[in-house]
Amino acid sequence: MLQLTKRTEYGLIALVHMADRAGRTRGPARDAVVSVREISERYPIPRRLLAEVLKDLSHAGLVESQRGATGGYTLARSPDELTLAQIVGALEGSPALTSCESHDGAHDTCGVVPVCPIRSPLSRIRAGIWSLMERTTLRSLLQSSLPHTSPSIDLNGTMPADVTLALRGAVPHTSPS
Amino acid sequence: MLQLTKRTEYGLIALVHMADRAGRTRGPARDAVVSVREISERYPIPRRLLAEVLKDLSHAGLVESQRGATGGYTLARSPDELTLAQIVGALEGSPALTSCESHDGAHDTCGVVPVCPIRSPLSRIRAGIWSLMERTTLRSLLQSSLPHTSPSIDLNGTMPADVTLALRGAVPHTSPS
DNA sequence: TCAAATAGCACTAATCTAGTGCGCTTTGCC
């Protein structure tokens, strides 16, 4: 449906939160260990589901986990190196845009590849979308969502000039268990 | 899942086919009346489903229908005026990217909009994707899929420079009934 | 009058997504 899943939304919220926390903390992100509880109490995200998402992000190497009583998650890279493409890719696989070539690719073969008149062109579109997400860093997400942090940094540097319209992000509507 | 639906794929294939047919025909697209049968015999698309899709495109005003024995569909606008955004919009609604603001918007309210740290930034991304699709015309899809038509026209004019990677389009795998 | 085509509507089956349950392991702290 050309829409991100809730999981991805939750993951993004969590990562933005973590980046923010790390940003306001002195030192090498020492206090930036964020627990699932902390996030799910701040945003109305089902705790268990958020835990699953962060686990996935951990498996993907985007965050690092610390077990135990005071455990939690920390960003594995700086918000400047973490891109939207990496996050989306980790949580819902490489974007396929079309059904062919959807992360398994094998058993489908979609029979008539040679006849398909939209493979190559749509391929280019997907690439464009992907490229857009690759150039969007976690930091750039941070900046635009937290105007109280810094006045307004080089958004034009990290984001293509075209991207200046009006979308809406989402937020869950369930309450933590 | 950040992926187009089969319906949209089918619609695109149909439109590309129609544009191609109209293009090779002399005169004001007189012979460019294309029937569902013709398309479903050329590509392995379930006929009935394709019919539904074309009907939707007709309702959206992107194609015009002619009933009766020699009936079929014709493009309502020139391939230069028909954009990917219009097509996708017609077949799966305006892209929302996030769950909030999904074409109904009302009953959700998603509770915590004020707290949501990703609304505005994701909004920008969606806009970028949308913009990309608005600048992609049916003609540009045609050109890249049918190299036998014209050598290679100004793809750079209709498509952002960044868009030059490698995606895959899809094609159905079912046979017409 | 027939045959081919669209129009409309409803329905089924499969897939995907959101969210939950439960028990285990790790670890800081008293």
Next chain:
DNA sequence: GGCAAAGCGCACTAGATTAGTGCTATTTGA
């Protein structure tokens, strides 16, 4: 040592979305 908090892993349920089909009516050219 033991408790409590946190992550880990797996499996499961319910709802939503999607793909695809059935059937009948209407239009219209030959």
